[in-house]
Amino acid sequence: MSRLADRTVLITGATGGMGSATVRAMAAEGAHVGVADMGAVLTARLAQEVGGTPLVVDVTSPDSVTAGVNALVAVRGTIDVLVNFAGIVDPRRMDEIEPEAWSRVFDVNVRGTWLMCNAVIPHMPRGGSIVNIGSRAGLVGGTTSGASYAASKAAVICFTKSVAKFAAPLGIRANVINPGCIETPMLDHFAPDVVAAMPGQAALGRLGTPAEIAESVIFLATDASSFMTGAQLNVNGGSHM
Numbered sequence: 001m002s003r004l005a006d007r008t009v010l011i012t013g014a015t016g017g018m019g020s021a022t023v024r025a026m027a028a029e030g031a032h033v034g035v036a037d038m039g040a041v042l043t044a045r046l047a048q049e050v051g052g053t054p055l056v057v058d059v060t061s062p063d064s065v066t067a068g069v070n071a072l073v074a075v076r077g078t079i080d081v082l083v084n085f086a087g088i089v090d091p092r093r094m095d096e097i098e099p100e101a102w103s104r105v106f107d108v109n110v111r112g113t114w115l116m117c118n119a120v121i122p123h124m125p126r127g128g129s130i131v132n133i134g135s136r137a138g139l140v141g142g143t144t145s146g147a148s149y150a151a152s153k154a155a156v157i158c159f160t161k162s163v164a165k166f167a168a169p170l171g172i173r174a175n176v177i178n179p180g181c182i183e184t185p186m187l188d189h190f191a192p193d194v195v196a197a198m199p200g201q202a203a204l205g206r207l208g209t210p211a212e213i214a215e216s217v218i219f220l221a222t223d224a225s226s227f228m229t230g231a232q233l234n235v236n237g238g239s240h241m
Contacts, residue, residue, distance in 0.1 A: 002029045002030030004218070008078060009033050009081040009082075012037070014043065016186070017186065017210045032076060034055050035055060037056070037086070059113075081221045083217055084117075084131070090148050106152050109149070117174070121170070128170075129172070133156070136236045138151075138154040174230065175220045177216050177220065180235065182208040182209065183210070202239040207237075208235060208236070220233060
């Protein structure tokens with residue numbers, strides 16, 4: 001039996017490495033996926049591939065978020081699962097970051113997650129699930145990934161606990177996944193020698209794959225995790241225990 005049959009899922013950052021893998025995995029499990037991202041062409045192409053609904057959404061804009069959520073609700077009626085992949089990275093040290101660049105990272109990673117949760121929860125039935133994306137960096141601080149990125153992901157981790165407490169009386173769960181180093185195009189932001197050293201950070205001695213993150217998202221989206229809320233799922237190959 002398909003694990004997400006007849007469920008409606010909204011995924012932001014959907015055309016990225018982890019996002020697109022999760023879109024395809026959830027569609028394969030029977031979900032109708034709202035494919036939300038900034039680029040109209042890639043978003044439409046991926047939505048067509050999986051039979052989903054394309055949504056051009058800027059997660060930092062309340063109007064854009066509301067329009068995207070309303071468009072999916074108009075098609076499907078409710079949203080059962082929200083997955084917040086939308087995020088950006090700035091790998092610079094804290095003394096190298098301009099104030100505007102710091103704010104941009106927080107606007108996308110934290111404000112965007114907050115706006116999406118606020119917009120979707122009123123359309124989410126009991127049994128709904130929110131999956132936010134933190135990071136190993138949000139647990140240990142930013143060196144490779146940068147100070148602003150690490151701080152923003154720490155905020156996402158703590159914010160998810162607030163969402164869990166707020167939404168529990170509504171029968172809605174919220175959990176966060178903290179990926180370690182995952183083999184995605186985001187690695188292009190780092191110097192080659194930094195990327196080459198990443199597998200050595202993990203006890204398993206390798207990078208993770210987008211498919212492994214997708215499976216973790218599916219677990220938190222389904223009733224297999226029905227007694228989990230406010231929890232962190234660390235998917236990092238043992239780089240942080």
